[in-house]
Amino acid sequence: MDHLSYDPYYLQPDTDRSLIKTLFVSGLPDDVKAREIHNLFRRRPGFESCQLKYTGRGNQVVAFATFCNHQSAIAALHALNGVKFDPQNGSVLHIELARSNSRRKSGPGSGPYVVIDKRTKASENAQETSGDDEESETDEASSAADADSDIKDGIQTTKSETADDHEDGKVAGNERSEKTADEGIPPCSTLFIANLGPNCTEDELKQVLSQYPGFNVLKIRNRGGMPVAFADFEEVEQATEVMEVLQSSLLSSSDRGGMHIEYARSKMRKH
């Protein structure tokens, strides 16, 4: 009967990403502590709060970090996406904008970070999410078995469905109505980057791009004073992600505004 009592956050018609102040973090090792997440984000400008969520699914752990505005959230995303979180097991952070902002439980009692633990307790049976999991009953004790499962898949592992069931588990309409802002250029795993400053160096741009999974090779061509770059990625999806995240973003060498990124017209040749 309460199926219709959707939260207003999920009803925003356009899901305008520029309103999102919360980051969705995946790729975390399953022994991550909320304190670690807090320490990861607390220094970032505009940070407000974070929460760690142990999902019921395969002991996966995700986190949400909320900032005072969209811009600072994006800045933290840029700074931390793709970094190795645990060099020991190679886990790499994948950070994207959350589907909805975390609603902060106001008032006393809510600390700087929050933990939500939905892992199946051995003593208690799962009382929700019944039905849509096909997983067989695996023992709690074998949790170490999935230590490598999230790494080899990289970005593809991130089912974005986990992004919208946080805090209350309700999943609203999750059609990804993302427009492909590229007009006419077919997706390509190589990106074309223009509107770079005259002093932009290959190193500077490479330092930014190499933080993202799948980054392969960068080449800069000086097109008569206005440099352009070609950045090659392993997969089209990874190139797409970088294009969307870095679109219009500034480098320290930028003088004509943010980078303009499109799919390249042809894939970078292998050498």
Add this chain to the structure above:
DNA sequence: AGCACA
């Protein structure tokens, strides 16, 4: 708006 390298 501007797309190279082989």
